[in-house]
Amino acid sequence: MTTTVSPNPCIYCAKDERLTNLTIEITELQASILYLFKEQTYRGRCVLAYKKEHKNEIFELSKEERELFMDDLSRAAKAINAAFGPDKINYGAYGDKMPHIHFHLVPKYENAPQWGSTFVMFPEPTVHLQESEYAEMIEKIKSHL
Ligand SMILES: [Zn+2]
Incomplete structure (x- = not known):
């Protein structure tokens, strides 16, 4: 008899092939993990996901956690800017169907x-x-x- 184990619905917590099909891990930062987005219409596109635990909203973080996360966001954006020289970086935090805190850079x-x-x-x-x-x-x- 086999039992089917449903995967964790959150790809950022499960870190399974659903995530690796979309992204490649770049590095871990203090409160987050930075991923390169495989689809590269926008050269240098990345995703930054909160790493400590599953949280849906930025206001669920303590002030300290949020500061660390926003520092990571700023650091990642600065690095992307230096690496690829875009004219602007857009920040997208949506997550209707994947609510784990993450920003598209x-x-x-x-x-x-x-x-x-x-x-x-x-x-x-x-x-x-x-x-x-x-x-x-x-x-x-x-x-x-
Ligand atoms: Zn999650």
Whole structure:
């Protein structure tokens, strides 16, 4: 007899293939984990997820936890900015269907997709890169963290 174990509905807690299909871990920061988003329509796009436990809303964190998380967010954005030189970084925290606290860090470029508007969560056509290109981007971001 086999039993089916339902996976944790939260991909940021389960850290299973649902997450690794979408992202590659870059590094752990003080209150979060920074991931490179595999879909790279917006060059340098990353996700920063709260790491300590499952929390849905930023106001559920203590002031200290929130400060650490926001420091990580700022540090990650600064590194992405230095690595890729976008014209602006967009910050997206939505999570209707995946409420675990996470921010999309989306570099935007003039004369490129959705400049002057909101980024598209899953753009079409998708832009996927070679493993070696992802590795190069990750090293570049890490060198500026
Ligand atoms: Zn979670």
